[in-house]
Amino acid sequence: MSCYWNFDRYFHRGAEAPDPIAIVCRRLPRSGRQALLVLSLLLAAAGPCVQAASAERLTLEAAVALALAANPGLAGMRARAEAMASIPPQAGSLPDPVLSLNAMNLPTDGFALDQEPMTQLQVGIEQSLPFPGKRELRQRAAALDADAATSNVDESRLDLVRRVKQAWWQIYYLDRALEIVARNRELLRQFVQIAQTKYEVGEGLQQEVLLAQVESSRLLDRRIELRGARRQEAARLNALLDRSADAAVVLPDQVDERLAGIRPEGKLYARAEAARPLLEQRRREVEAARLRHDLARRDRYPDFKLGALYGFRQGYNTNGSARPDFASLMVGMTLPLYAGGKQDKAVDQRSSEYLQKQYALQDEFNRLRGEISAACADYRRAAEQVELYRTGIIPQARQSVASMLAGYQVNKVDFLNLVRSQITLYDYETQYWKAFIDAQQALARLSAAVGGEVTE
Secondary structure, X not given: OOEEOOOOOOOOOOOOOOOOOOOEEOOOOOOHHHHHHHHHHHHHHHOOOOXXXXXXXXXXXXXXXHHHHHOHHHHHXXXXXXXXXXXXXXXXXOOOOEEEEEEEOOOOOOOOOOOOOOOEEEEEEEEEEOOOOHHHXXXXXXXXXXXXXXXXXXXXXXXHHHHHHHHHHXXXXXXXXXXXXXXXXXXXXXXXXXXXXXXXXXXXXXXXHHHHHHHHHHHHHHHHHHHHHHHHHHHHHHHHOOOOOOOOOOOOOOOOOOOOOEOOHHHHHHHHHHHOHHHHHHHHHHHHHHHHHHHHHHOOOOOEEEEEEEEEOXXXXXOOOEOOOEEEEEEEXXXXXXXXXXXXXXXXXXXXXXXXXXXXXXXXXXXXXXXXXXXXXXXXXXXXXXXXXXXXXXXXXXXXXXXXXXXHHOOOOOHHHHHHHHHHHHHHHHHHHHHHHHHHXXXXXXXXXXXXXXXX
């Protein structure tokens, strides 16, 4: 009678019964206890994989949509942009006129309004008029600041999407690592049973049982570490989604593991230059600084003030005629007598600010190109590692475990090498998912850096 464990689906999580044990038995074991053990292992391998009761799964797209709708930081940036959009009309408006009510030349001996000819009650109005062109420059500069604030909202949105994606993918990696740990602990438990059975029939050593138990305890320690890291990442993601820090985060069990190719770096540079909100924000800040420099130069010219007064008089002249009312007109202007220490210094200040904004724009673009290149390099490296693990290292390690286990059953391989081969496979599985998550996180950084789609 022959029996075997199917090893074809061991690596992928979607297998009905992930199992690294590939044994081909040409006959049943001589010992009754060994036969009972083999039968129990066969039943475990053939049984369905029990999964946790499925709560509502938080997909990556749902997480991003929820963050964009609920994140308070992004909402605050939107409110700030809306507030700044109300500034340009204010900056371009005339100063408020001044209404004045005056009592002129009242006699102090009785405060009579008709005693003295110059006594009058006045009502007047004054209006300041900036030098032509100043209001337009202020309004245009404020409008550019408002546009820059809008671009800052778009930039904050990209950064929020990047952080959500990175946190989501990190949780997904921790879930997969926990699955691998659980699966390997179960396999080591089976190894312990095999080693113990062989020891009881006089074909094995007690040290083999102890070795497998130590490795199982190490995996338990690893599980504790991974669970702690997952709680931290879940709290971080919940904060981005404006949810309670202890809200349950349940991710899908499977994702598309294909990694698309990305566009050449030159095209990504060009797209970022055209689409990245941060660069647009810097450009608008440069233009606003230029307008403020022009405004500082116009401040050397005087501002004007116009006014009109009407004075009401009471009483009669000496010839018996009624005293007429008075009307007054006023024209004033500022005198920039201290331009050398005031207006000229303001021009120098605005000139330096204009240069600083230009340098900041160029520096931002250079930094952005480096960020794109680094993300591209990380993505390509991780994608190559994923392909290597998927098509080369993992299948080879699985075959090695199968061969070691088959050899151990017939006492041709020692137990230490069997355990080491299984631990090596565990490491490779974990590294596969780490490389896959590194690729996804690099893609998230790249999309945020470019400000749009980056795959072919």
